[in-house]
Amino acid sequence: MSGKLARSVFALLAAVATGLSAAAQWSPTQEAVAQQDAVFAGSVEPCADGFAATYPCGNVDLLSFMSKAELGVAEGSLNDVWGWTDSQTGKEYALVGLSSGTGFVDISDPEAPWLVGTLPTQTLQSSWRDIKVYRDHALVVSEASGHGIQVFDLTQLRNVTVKPVTFSPTAVYTGVGSSHNIFVNEESGFAYAVGSRGGDLANCGPGLHIVDVRTPEQPTFAGCFAHAGTGRAGSGYSHDVQCVIYDGPDTDHTGREICFGSNETAISIADVTDKQAPFAISLATYPISQNTYVHQGWLTEDHRYFLQNDELDERNGLVSLTTTRIWDVADLDAPFLLTTYEGPSGAIDHNLYVLGSWVYMANYQSGLRVVDLTDILNPREIAFFDTFPSSDAAGFSGAWSTYPYFASGSVLISSIGEGLFVVRPPLNKTNVDDEDPNGPAASLNIFPNPFADVALAALRLSEPDEIRATVYDILGRRVIEVGPIRLPQGVTRGIPIDAAGLPAGRYVLRVSGSSTILTRLITVVK
Known part of the structure; x- marks a missing residue:
């Protein structure tokens, strides 16, 4: 095993072990109620009797909280949040959108987060900022006029000793002015700025402004796409987008780069494989979509459904409860609305992300909601954490976004007027109301995914078993095998998957034993 690989494996194992150790030590006794503007440093607030400190909760513990003032925006607000894990050190960082710029918070000790530094806005302050990560670089957009895309080398965070630091961007892409959002397809190395206004040198308009970021410090224009007839002005405006190398059930499009745009009035599905000649595949609407706001969405990991x-x-009072629409996109040419999920209140749903069989929703005034999609026709809420306890109304306050992809199990919530919450749904619970009478469910999650060299398969078994972890390529050839390994029941263990010698592409990880069969798609990038 190479030194770099050994460090990566050690960092990932340490992250999981830290999370499991913290979970095992959580006391059922609730700590004294703390003030909202304090950091909960060194003292987990377990979710007990429906509250973690002063926050309503179910099955989610509060690890720490940083107020707006501690993030440097006492008079401002928070917006987006994303995460970065340092592949060399295993440290986890929250990348927090602020009205004045971007904050970088070290959460490697999730009970004692600290602000490493900030990247000021490129031009003006703004309530809208969005951040994604590609190859250890953050890409930041804002609706501030003339902002462009800031590129920031995150490895600068490693050696900060005097805090907080005011950083400068590593590079700035000026081919676009303001943008509402940005998405980076880590498999292809292309970024998609959407909702652009002004300063668009390529005249892409408010649809997809495509940027080649395979060399992050030298971003270059790659192409445009706008789905005609969508958006309130019919201009193809995209408010948000997710783009993937498609590997779902519609084999006509396998291996193509497909974008799923949330375009105010419709869902846009487009093929952007050829950046100079992208084309629309289909669009999806529902009876009220012309009068409401198709805001954001995310695919399930098998690319079968779009939430x-x-x-x-x-x-606007068109539904009485928080409504998430679940689309069947097994045929990309003919998507249809399969079902809807209704939450417990009438709060507005804002941003959602899928990890495994769970979807993590940031639903403004009702906070973080975690919903189990195992039965896609009957999703059920299994956990929640309310960052805005005073109301669950349909207002634009509370949880803006969430990030659930850390290997440690820590989950981030950015709450607009409150601050940054670091929480964790306990790894050994499967239901908010009661324990599973049949014991803990088996689970398999991959962190990170996509990955370049090594990932960690976080595996929990429903009963003791001797298992093997096998990776197959798309032709069904066995390319990696780990095991046999004897694992106990109900304990999450990390199995390193060394893909350093594999070419980039999609693979299948299969964990099998005498009573266990679990599979996950994994993506190797180079």
């Missing part, structure tokens, strides 16, 4: 939120259906 979508609407920012105005609750606000």
Whole structure:
């Protein structure tokens, strides 16, 4: 095993072990109620009797909280949040969108986060900022006029001793002015700025402004796409987008780069493989979509379903409860609305992300909601954490976004007027109301995914078993095998998957034993 690989494995194992150790030490006795503007440093607030400190909760513990003032925006607000894990050190960082710029918070000790530094806004302050990560670089956009895309080398965070530091961008892409959002397809190395206004040198308009970031410090223009007839002005405006190298059930599109755009009035599905000649595949609407706001959405990991939120259906009184629409996209040419999930209140749903069989929703005034998609026709809420206890109404306050992809199990919530919450749904619980009478469910999650060299398969078994972890390529050839390994019941263990010698592409990880069969798609990038 190489030194770099050994460090990566050690960092990942340490992250999981830290999370499991903390979970094992959580006391059922609730700590004294703390003030909202304090950091909960060194003292986990377990979710007990429906509260973690002063926050309503179910099955989610509060690890720490940083107020707006501690993030440097006492008079401002928070917006987006994303995460970065340092592949060399295993440290986890929250990348926090602020009205004045971007904050970098070290959460490697999730009970004692600290602000490493900030990247000021490129031009003006703004309530809208969005951040994604590609190859240890953050890409930041804002609706501030003339902002462009800031590129920031995150490895600068490693050696900060005097804090907080005011950083400068590593590079700035000026081919676009303001943008509402950005997405980076880590498999292809292309970024997609959307909702752009002004300063667009390529005249892409408000649809997809495509940027080649395979060399992050030298971003270059790659192409445009706008789905005609979508958006309130019919201009193809995209409010948010997710782009993937498609590996779902529609084999006509396997291996193509497909974008799923949330375009105010419709869902846009487009093929952007050829950046100079992208084309629309289909669009999806529903009866009220012309009068509400198709805001954002995310695919399930098998690319079979697309979960979508609407920012105005609750606000305009067109639905009485938080409504998430679940689309069947097994045929990309003919998507259809399969079902809807209704939450417990009338709060507005804002941003959602899928990890395994769970979807993590940031639903403004009702906070973080975690929903189990195992039965896609009957999703059920299994956990929640309310960052805005005073109301669950259809207002634009509370949880803006969430990030659930850390190997440690820590989950981030950015709450607009409150601050940054670091929480964790306990790894050994499967239901908010009671324990599973049949024991803990088996689970398999991959962190990170996609990955370049090594990932960790976090495996929990429903009964003791001797298992093997096998990786197959798309032709069904066995390329990696780990085991046999004897594992106990109900304990999450990390199995390193060394893909350093594999070419980039999609693979299948299969964990099998005498009573166990679990599979996951994994993606290797180079």
